[in-house]
Amino acid sequence: MSKIEQSVIQSRAIQRARIGLSLVLLATLGVSAAAHAVPIDASQSTVTATGKQLGVPVVGKFKKISGDVNFNPAQLASSYAKMQIEVGSYDMGMADYNKNVLGADWFDAGKYPKATFNSTTIAPLGGGAYQVTGNFSLKGKMQGVSFPVTPKVVGANQVFDGVLTIKRNAFGVGSGDWADTSVVADEVAIKFHIVVPTHK
């Protein structure tokens, strides 16, 4: 082999080593970015859904929720939020109402036990607020949603508060006779208070 060929082979090897090393570094960074995603503190977090029947607000709380949040205002591109809600855990404080809302006309919780939210982008709104965009799934249907969130740091936790308003008819929640929005309004406000322990 000529000296030139040898040096070309060598420099290519170095190039590959460099690429390999960069990939390893990127992977490490990727892993450490993923390591900042922290499961939410479900015991301190709340998600409620409020509907209106002939003007009267009716509130219920989802007692079983889970999720992961990775929020870094300096790295919004890699920040995200994933939430899962056990639909069957919805509690309006009234036994017969709860039973009805889990039925086929409403949540159909037996067939569609989970509602989920997965964020796609988080953008700053100024004034400490952020616009979160993502996909919300309920009763087998998915819709793109976008809503403002205000993060705060409280002690050792990040706390996220906001409201996501959905139209229940888009998900078939309250179907058949119940689709009539003059009795139960289409808009439902999903209010959340998510507490995430900060990862050190």
Place this chain on the structure above:
Amino acid sequence: MSNPYRYTRTAIGLHWIIAFLVIAAFGLGLVMTSMPGFTPTKLKYFSWHKWLGVTVFIFAVLRVLWRMTHAAPPLIATIPRLQQIVAQAVHVLLYLLIFAAPLSGYFYSLAAGFPVVYLGMFPLPVLIDPNPALAQTLEEVHQVLVYTMAGLVGLHVLGALKHHIIDRDGTLARMLPFLER
């Protein structure tokens, strides 16, 4: 100057408005509580029933304010004393019930966790927190009060008819002036 032997037109108007509201609310109450299941129509009836109840309360306030400032005519003198006492007692109880019945219904709704939004537009004050045990009690109180009121209304109507048809003493014409001869 108004005639002290007659009810004013306002008093008559208020009497009949409240009478129709009470009858409508009671009728709707009977229908809605006999509906099975959980349907939008049932929900509508419950809301309309509450709106009627709030309206009864509003007119009850107006009725009492008017009566305090405009004396009712004295009972017809030919009516025996005992009948006068019974009539007054029924009237007093009805006055009390047009406040107590709607109030019991209102607090029942709050205790059950349903604030009242009058006509679907005006949220009324939430004076107590949801309380399932209290809701059960108030449900019974409301039922007792409205069935008592129904009974008294029945007595009241029968009494008016008795005085008009049997005694022919002009009592009913005081609330139905077109009956005057």
